Amino acid sequence: xxxxxxxxxxxxxxxxxxxxxxxxxxxxxxxxxxxxxxxxxxxxxxxxxxxxxxxxxxxxxxxxxxxxxxxxxxxxxxxxxxxxxxxxxxxxxxxxxxxxxxxxxxxxxxxxxxxxxxxxxxxxxxxxxxxxxxxxxxxxxxxxxxxxxxxx
Amino acid sequence: xxxxxxxxxxxxxxxxxxxxxxxxxxxxxxxxxxxxxxxxxxxxxxxxxxxxxxxxxxxxxxxxxxxxxxxxxxxxxxxxxxxxxxxxxxxxxxxxxxxxxxxxxxxxxxxxxxxxxxxxxxxxxxxxxxxxxxxxxxxxxxxxxxxxxxxxxxxxxxxxxxxxxxxxxxxxxxxxxxxxxxxxxxxxxxxxxxxxxxxxxxxxxxxxxxxxxxxxxxxxxxxxxxxxxxxxxxxxxxxxxxxxxxxxxxxxxxxxxxxxxxxxxxxxxxxxxxxxxxxxxxxxxxxxxxxxxxxxxxxxxxxxxxxxxxxxxxxxxxxxxxxxxxxxxxxxxxxxxxxxxxxxxxxxxxxxxxxxxxxxxxxxxxxxxxxxxxxxxxxxxxxxxxxxxxxxxxxxxxxxxxxxxxxxxxxxxxxxxxxx
Numbered sequence: 304x305x306x307x308x309x310x311x312x313x314x315x316x317x318x319x320x321x322x323x324x325x326x327x328x329x330x331x332x333x334x335x336x337x338x339x340x341x342x343x344x345x346x347x348x349x350x351x352x353x354x355x356x357x358x359x360x361x362x363x364x365x366x367x368x369x370x371x372x373x374x375x376x377x378x379x380x381x382x383x384x385x386x387x388x389x390x391x392x393x394x395x396x397x398x399x400x401x402x403x404x405x406x407x408x409x410x411x412x413x414x415x416x417x418x419x420x421x422x423x424x425x426x427x428x429x430x431x432x433x434x435x436x437x438x439x440x441x442x443x444x445x446x447x448x449x450x451x452x453x454x455x
Numbered sequence: 456x457x458x459x460x461x462x463x464x465x466x467x468x469x470x471x472x473x474x475x476x477x478x479x480x481x482x483x484x485x486x487x488x489x490x491x492x493x494x495x496x497x498x499x500x501x502x503x504x505x506x507x508x509x510x511x512x513x514x515x516x517x518x519x520x521x522x523x524x525x526x527x528x529x530x531x532x533x534x535x536x537x538x539x540x541x542x543x544x545x546x547x548x549x550x551x552x553x554x555x556x557x558x559x560x561x562x563x564x565x566x567x568x569x570x571x572x573x574x575x576x577x578x579x580x581x582x583x584x585x586x587x588x589x590x591x592x593x594x595x596x597x598x599x600x601x602x603x604x605x606x607x608x609x610x611x612x613x614x615x616x617x618x619x620x621x622x623x624x625x626x627x628x629x630x631x632x633x634x635x636x637x638x639x640x641x642x643x644x645x646x647x648x649x650x651x652x653x654x655x656x657x658x659x660x661x662x663x664x665x666x667x668x669x670x671x672x673x674x675x676x677x678x679x680x681x682x683x684x685x686x687x688x689x690x691x692x693x694x695x696x697x698x699x700x701x702x703x704x705x706x707x708x709x710x711x712x713x714x715x716x717x718x719x720x721x722x723x724x725x726x727x728x729x730x731x732x733x734x735x736x737x738x739x740x741x742x743x744x745x746x747x748x749x750x751x752x753x754x755x756x757x758x759x760x761x762x763x764x765x766x767x768x769x770x771x772x773x774x775x776x777x778x779x780x781x782x783x784x785x786x787x788x789x790x791x792x793x794x795x796x797x798x799x800x801x802x803x804x805x806x807x808x809x810x811x812x813x814x815x816x817x818x819x820x821x822x823x824x825x826x827x828x829x830x831x832x833x834x835x836x837x838x839x840x841x842x843x844x845x846x847x848x849x850x851x852x853x854x855x856x857x858x859x860x861x862x863x864x865x866x867x868x869x870x871x872x873x874x875x
Contacts, residue, residue: 354519354531385519389532416597417536423594432597 400442464555466547470506506696506801538576568621633808650705659697685768696801725749729863740781768795
């Protein structure tokens with residue numbers, strides 16, 4: 304089951320990389336920001352993301368306006384940084400798809416479930432803890448989030 | 456083992472100070488840490504005062520919004536999955552490990568153990584369960600368990616410090632911290648560990664304190680000087696507090712190998728239960744008397760050897776009466792100075808016994824005997840005790856520390872000066 308999920312995720316990641324910018328924009332137009340997130344004021348978003356890097360909060364505010372996956376994705380280094388078990392280990396500024404969430408970035412399984420919970424709570428992505436089993440790399444995560452945005 | 460067991464490090468986050476120096480100064484001056492407290496913003500409740508922890512802001516439901524005094528280097532990512540009192544612990548730990556000069560390598564050597572005492576965080580549990588129920592029991596936060604249950608401290612700290620020796624939590628209500636320290640002494644004397652990190656902590660919030668109002672255990676007073684007054688005829692209950700204390704206990708040879716000074720020796724401990732009532736003490740303090748005798752016996756001492764007793768003395772009518780009777784029965788004609796420092800700090804529940812053990816170590820190391828603050832008129836049982844109203848500038852040689860908890864649990868420790 305675990306391998307199957309990884310295969311599905313990897314396949315989604317490859318699909319996503321082939322989309323290109325136009326496809327991303329088309330996708331974003333089809334999948335607007337959740338009503339609940341859009342209804343939040345900038346102050347409420349800042350409160351929900353207290354402790355996150357300023358660049359991450361700024362991207363969240365942009366995403367609220369644009370609904371673009373690019374803005375959503377720009378938040379991710381900050382979201383990962385927040386959820387690392389130790390602040391001392393900073394993730395790289397640019398995330399490459401082949402980076403492993405645990406081994407390369409230090410995001411253990413508990414941190415991953417916490418991150419999933421936050422994404423569900425703040426952005427209404429309807430993520431259940433078992434959904435993130437098999438999300439092992441940045442590419443997996445990107446594909447996973449895309450899938451969640453599509454099916455929300 | 457013939458090796459003595461010594462205290463080599465202390466850390467305090469208490470209502471009377473967040474450092475050894477400030478705590479010591481407050482004990483000498485009998486300066487209390489009680490202040491007006493808003494337990495629930497916008498709601499009038501029966502409890503007006505608490506032993507506050509200034510500079511620590513851990514009331515927000517989102518731990519990312521917590522803050523602490525800047526002198527403490529606390530990693531927000533480490534604190535976030537912890538209960539609110541975990542922040543106090545991280546600050547106290549920094550002090551104690553620094554004083555004992557324990558490196559990360561030593562902590563991971565397998566000869567170092569960790570015993571913790573905490574009632575868990577009722578607040579965090581309340582918040583997580585409230586959200587879980589509101590979600591139709593569908594969405595449980597991944598930190599719901601590890602940020603709230605009574606073992607949370609040992610879970611987090613064992614991982615953080617890389618402990619490979621003993622690790623355990625103690626839950627015996629207001630004697631929990633004392634149990635942790637007593638069993639830590641045994642671990643070292645049995646040769647199982649060279650040193651033990653002993654931790655006790657509690658939240659201070661509506662969830663930690665207000666349930667005690669339902670038992671009539673809390674003082675309704677609004678004057679800090681009249682609220683927590685152990686052994687006084689007018690006492691009407693305890694004043695709540697939170698915080699954390701960390702104490703490093705180790706074999707003398709282990710401390711000497713690092714060139715670390717012993718602050719005091721721990722000579723023995725004892726515990727005995729009342730076998731009487733779930734929440735009330737046995738009226739004559741029977742179990743506490745037995746615990747004191749056992750502790751002194753364990754230390755090879757008798758009542759005349761004791762130079763100071765730090766009483767449990769929470770300022771509840773029934774508790775102080777039973778303790779006064781137990782002290783009178785055990786010490787007879789020996790006029791030993793007795794005080795309850797809860798007059799200054801408030802009552803820290805699981806934290807209390809270890810906090811007061813830390814105060815005993817300060818008294819031994821710095822040559823003073825804390826006086827009984829806020830005492831105006833002892834009741835007839837307390838009047839038989841020697842309750843000095845001011846702190847005495849004298850070196851106690853041996854001190855005894857009492858703790859009592861629900862279920863009639865009683866623990867006593869005996870410490871001696873490391874100077875003798």
